[in-house]
Amino acid sequence: MSYRRSEDLSQRTVPKFVESIATTVRGQPDSADVEAVVLRMVARRSDSIDLPDVLELRSLLDVDGEQADTLEEQVTTIISAIEVDLAGWDRREVAA
Template structure:
């Protein structure tokens, strides 16, 4: 699921821009999770629902939007990385 370091800042900026444009959505975690799910080839709907249920990010509300988005993206990546991986039979 990971976003490469080279694309990480561009990805964060694109999510932040979407969040700015959609001022009606005050749930930043949901906005970020939606963007990550759309970007990911490996997250299934059950994965996204589980992430939504377990994601608990302590975001500094006074930080710039890009910093808050990056914090949430990093938390999502860390959570997914901690999940056991299933081997796909050859």
Template sequence: MSRRGPEDLSQSITPKPVESITTIVRARSESTDVEAAVLRAVAQRSDSIALPDVLELRSLLDADDEQADTPKARVAIIINAIDAELAGWDRREALV
């Protein structure tokens, strides 16, 4: 994790921008890596997620979004996985 201030990371992407990120993902080609597109959009909307965080999230993210039946559902699953991972980071940082 990169070093940031004491702000709560999981609060940085709420409320969840599922609708707007879904629009971004739909605008890309079918071959677009949806997880990467969502991470990119979330990072662009956040003041506290830096590039090293995005790279670490990408390596840690385990979102089973392939079973989702709509693009919006896929985006929501990925955002929920990001939220869960960031909440874990918050807890670990609070212990340090």
């Protein structure tokens, strides 16, 4: 895992960032993978998350997006799940 330290994604989950992701998803075909779009955009905004990290995060994500009423809520839920996983990475690195 090349990820060094979690960045506070909550600072990035301002409505503008969530709306930007939602707009990107809406511009994709109906079969767009929302989790993949969110991961890609979070990785682009981070200087410490690279492709292996994205792939690992993807395998760890356990999000039920169907529970969300809106696309924005779904995006926020996915970002929250990413934050939880990244926090776990920080704890593992500190313990190592």
